[in-house]
Amino acid sequence: MIDLNAADTRARIEAFLREAAGADAVRITRLERMSGGAVQENWALDADIEGGMHAGARQWVLRTDAAARVEASLKRSEEFQVLQFAHAAGLHAPQPLWLCSDMTVTGREFFIMRRLPGVASGHRVTREAALIPDRARLARELAENLARLHAIKPPQPKLGFLKTMLARDNVAHYRSYLDQLPGPHPALEWGLRWCEVNAPHDEETTFIHRDYRTGNYLVHDGGLAGVLDWEFVAFGNPLEDVGWIFAKCWRFAGKQLPVGGIAKADEFLGPYQRASGRTVSAQALVYWQVMAHVRWAIIALQQAQRHLSGVEPSLELALTGRIVAELEHEILALTRSNGKWAMGNG
Amino acid sequence: MGEKLLLFPIHHSLFTHNRIPMNDRPDAAELLEIARRTLLDEILPRLPEDLRYRALMIANAIAIASREHAAGDDGAQAELARLRALFSEQPKPVAGAALHAALAGYNRRLATEIRTGRFDDKERAALLGHLEKTAVDKLAIANPKSL
Numbered sequence: 001m002i003d004l005n006a007a008d009t010r011a012r013i014e015a016f017l018r019e020a021a022g023a024d025a026v027r028i029t030r031l032e033r034m035s036g037g038a039v040q041e042n043w044a045l046d047a048d049i050e051g052g053m054h055a056g057a058r059q060w061v062l063r064t065d066a067a068a069r070v071e072a073s074l075k076r077s078e079e080f081q082v083l084q085f086a087h088a089a090g091l092h093a094p095q096p097l098w099l100c101s102d103m104t105v106t107g108r109e110f111f112i113m114r115r116l117p118g119v120a121s122g123h124r125v126t127r128e129a130a131l132i133p134d135r136a137r138l139a140r141e142l143a144e145n146l147a148r149l150h151a152i153k154p155p156q157p158k159l160g161f162l163k164t165m166l167a168r169d170n171v172a173h174y175r176s177y178l179d180q181l182p183g184p185h186p187a188l189e190w191g192l193r194w195c196e197v198n199a200p201h202d203e204e205t206t207f208i209h210r211d212y213r214t215g216n217y218l219v220h221d222g223g224l225a226g227v228l229d230w231e232f233v234a235f236g237n238p239l240e241d242v243g244w245i246f247a248k249c250w251r252f253a254g255k256q257l258p259v260g261g262i263a264k265a266d267e268f269l270g271p272y273q274r275a276s277g278r279t280v281s282a283q284a285l286v287y288w289q290v291m292a293h294v295r296w297a298i299i300a301l302q303q304a305q306r307h308l309s310g311v312e313p314s315l316e317l318a319l320t321g322r323i324v325a326e327l328e329h330e331i332l333a334l335t336r337s338n339g340k341w342a343m344g345n346g
Numbered sequence: 347m348g349e350k351l352l353l354f355p356i357h358h359s360l361f362t363h364n365r366i367p368m369n370d371r372p373d374a375a376e377l378l379e380i381a382r383r384t385l386l387d388e389i390l391p392r393l394p395e396d397l398r399y400r401a402l403m404i405a406n407a408i409a410i411a412s413r414e415h416a417a418g419d420d421g422a423q424a425e426l427a428r429l430r431a432l433f434s435e436q437p438k439p440v441a442g443a444a445l446h447a448a449l450a451g452y453n454r455r456l457a458t459e460i461r462t463g464r465f466d467d468k469e470r471a472a473l474l475g476h477l478e479k480t481a482v483d484k485l486a487i488a489n490p491k492s493l
Contacts, residue, residue, distance in 0.1 A: 192461070326492050
């Protein structure tokens with residue numbers, strides 16, 4: 001973890017902001033690491049701005065790379081462009097302000113975005129009933145926002161750097177990640193083999209978020225106030241995002257509520273299907289949940305490896321290695337009870 | 347003569363416990379348990395909000411280590427026996443480093459053969475039975491509440 005609060009670093013960030021905001025003076029009044037974001041670091045940044053169009057007391061977020069990257073996430077400069085695109089498209093993305101690619105400022109690329117109000121913590125959102133008085137409403141807002149996101153089709157000239165990742169591409173990528181990790185993982189190999197044999201024959205390709213789940217959206221006044229963590233976006237099968245938000249591993253304290261621990265299946269699927277015009281079959285939902293657990297298990301192994309390799313000693317990363325058993329257990333449960341080996345799905 | 351008789355059981359225990367000398371009580375499990383209880387009962391209530399999560403993570407890490415210590419090699423032995431059965435091989439007792447080397451070898455072979463489709467059809471049920479038992483044994487240590 002870099003220390004942005006070292007006096008000289010902080011002064012360089014202030015100088016960068018003064019220039020970027022066209023201000024006479026910038027004084028950072030608060031700069032502290034926000035919880036969440038094991039892959040990227042988010043820092044709450046409050047600043048007093050004198051002069052220019054941003055004058056006043058501002059509440060921003062500084063987003064920068066953590067010490068080691070996981071899976072294939074976007075570079076900060078690419079994520080900045082994604083946020084510009086998604087914010088303009090009205091997808092509840094935070095508004096990005098400035099990108100800093102000058103490595104002499106903090107040593108890493110970072111960008112500044114507006115800080116949105118609300119609570120993101122998956123533990124709180126699924127436990128504190130007062131945060132979501134009307135669960136069906138939040139589920140509907142999440143579903144309709146996701147349907148808008150999935151209405152964006154390739155090619156998009158502003159997003160030319162995005163990969164296209166359909167079901168079989170995912171299988172190939174995850175196998176290559178497994179091959180780079182020490183030790184064999186037979187249960188994950190089984191999940192991948194199942195995903196390969198049961199891969200859909202025809203897939204639609206749209207803009208997809210690939211981390212649209214509880215813990216990554218902001219709840220404010222009971223409604224959807226923001227969608228965070230746009231570092232994994234790609235073009236791919238929109239049902240991948242639906243499987244991801246349903247996956248058991250993202251239900252936190254709300255294990256009995258399949259949609260991210262906050263709502264019943266129909267409360268999300270109804271509005272999603274109406275708004276998108278797509279049908280989400282039971283098979284597709286199972287398929288993409290299996291893929292979700294395989295993917296999260298591989299990311300968890302990579303995170304544990306960041307600790308084990310000595311690159312980034314961390315209790316949180318170490319414990320992440322021990323959630324893999326739970327993910328494998330769920331992969332086996334899903335593939336066993338859905339035993340039509342060549343079920344085929346659209 | 348009497349002294350020699352008294353010493354004998356100690357030498358015996360040194361030999362069977364991989365040369366770890368007999369320690370005084372409390373033993374490893376008892377130390378982990380009291381360390382965890384002290385953290386949760388005495389330290390956690392006085393921690394500021396921003397440190398509570400980390401303290402809970404420490405308590406969780408101690409609990410996992412305690413369960414792993416208590417389980418010993420039982421899970422690994424059972425896993426090896428199932429893997430040998432899956433590959434139609436005879437059971438053969440191994441322990442310690444040889445046990446873990448044997449497991450790694452069989453699991454590499456299993457991973458490769460799953461990927462290339464050997465278990466797609468008639469051996470599928472046997473594979474799933476094995477993987478399920480392995481996952482449950484790992485989960486009983488990592489997070490028994492989820493079972």
